[in-house]
Amino acid sequence: MEVKTILFVEDSPTMRRIIANSLKRLGYTDIIEAENGVDALDKIEGKTIDLLVTDWNMPEMNGADLVKNIRAMPEYETLPIVMITTRGMKDDVIKAMKLGVNGYVIKPFTPEVLRTKLEAILK
Numbered sequence: 476m477e478v479k480t481i482l483f484v485e486d487s488p489t490m491r492r493i494i495a496n497s498l499k500r501l502g503y504t505d506i507i508e509a510e511n512g513v514d515a516l517d518k519i520e521g522k523t524i525d526l527l528v529t530d531w532n533m534p535e536m537n538g539a540d541l542v543k544n545i546r547a548m549p550e551y552e553t554l555p556i557v558m559i560t561t562r563g564m565k566d567d568v569i570k571a572m573k574l575g576v577n578g579y580v581i582k583p584f585t586p587e588v589l590r591t592k593l594e595a596i597l598k
């Protein structure tokens with residue numbers, strides 16, 4: 476599927492810069508950046524996104540709650556969602572999948588891992 480606009484959510488400014496740069500290098504240039512779930516929902520108001528890339532641990536609203544909110548919206552029932560997180564326990568991965576996350580990337584990761592994951596989800 477074709478991805479035009481990405482919603483990318485990450486609370487750490489450093490990680491946000493690194494991951495946004497990786498996404499841009501992979502050819503995704505239309506990126507809405509947000510620093511937590513509340514900020515993300517606010518920023519997509521009136522817009523359409525084609526992919527969500529989100530951290531899990533964040534203040535205000537974490538990634539799991541953001542995914543719940545997004546999946547509850549009829550237009551985003553099948554939106555591709557990738558979670559990028561330090562939470563690498565098997566239970567975390569299972570929980571994320573149950574919430575409707577399509578891909579799971581554990582930090583630290585290489586741009587190659589991110590590319591492979593995105594390709595698998597978007598084909």
Ligand SMILES: [Mg+2]
Pocket residue numbers: 485486487530531532533
């Ligand atoms: Mg975080």
